[in-house]
Amino acid sequence: AQKITQTQPGMFVQEKEAVTLDCTYDTSDQSYGLFWYKQPSSGEMIFLIYQGSYDEQNATEGRYSLNFQKARKSANLVISASQLGDSAMYFCAMREYGGGGNKLTFGTGTQLKVEL
Amino acid sequence: DTGVSQNPRHKITKRGQNVTFRCDPISEHNRLYWYRQTLGQGPEFLTYFQNEAQLEKSRLLSDRFSAERPKGSFSTLEIQRTEQGDSAMYLCASTLGTVLFGSGTRLTVV
DSSP: OOSEEOOOSEEEEETTOOEEEOOEEOOOOSSEEEEEEEEOTTOOOEEEEEEETTOOSOOEETTEEEEEETTTTEEEEEEOSOOGGGOEEEEEEEEESSSSTTOEEEOOOEEEEEEO | OOSOEEEOSEEEEOTTOOEEEEEEOOTTOOEEEEEEEOTTSOOEEEEEEETTEEEEEOTTSOTTEEEEOTTSSOEEEEESSOOGGGOEEEEEEEESSSEEEOOOEEEEEO
16 A cells, blocks of 8 residues: 555646645554655755654644644645745655654655636 | 755666665754655655664665765665666655655666
């Protein structure tokens, strides 16, 4: 089974609107972390936001927030007030702190395009 | 030093040649990872160091691939006898908690 599933290969959003990028995950570990990264066309992976499995509050970082629903095993990224510079590939990733070796496992990504 | 540094940014090599990439992690980070990313895919784990010890290797890391982190600081990833299928972006990351990535080395094997 896929550990990280991103079902939206591409998304479009109008500038200044909010957009939600979906991510579901699969793990039997109790202790894990969920990450979102942005990858512009230049290729670097830019860290956006982190949610620990024991965190009770949803993580927020500026215009980014993570909608963490543990029972559903989902960790959707919400970008508010989209900007043209948000156009990029977005990856969800999980780090399992039990038997997963501490490595990140990535989804296949969602290509976001922000339009005027 | 404000981030993970990777060199070179781009490498074009002929099939059969050896290539070596370097990664300088954030100085206080004790864990270092190498990932490979092909077009249209998410990064795939290759190997992981804690200080100088290589603790895990993916089955993606064939015998032609070797990674070192001799003094627990910078790391090198060498690919011997490159093949066209090795063409990819090679990403290095380091962490004390949050996993931070370098800009990657884009390898093209012709």
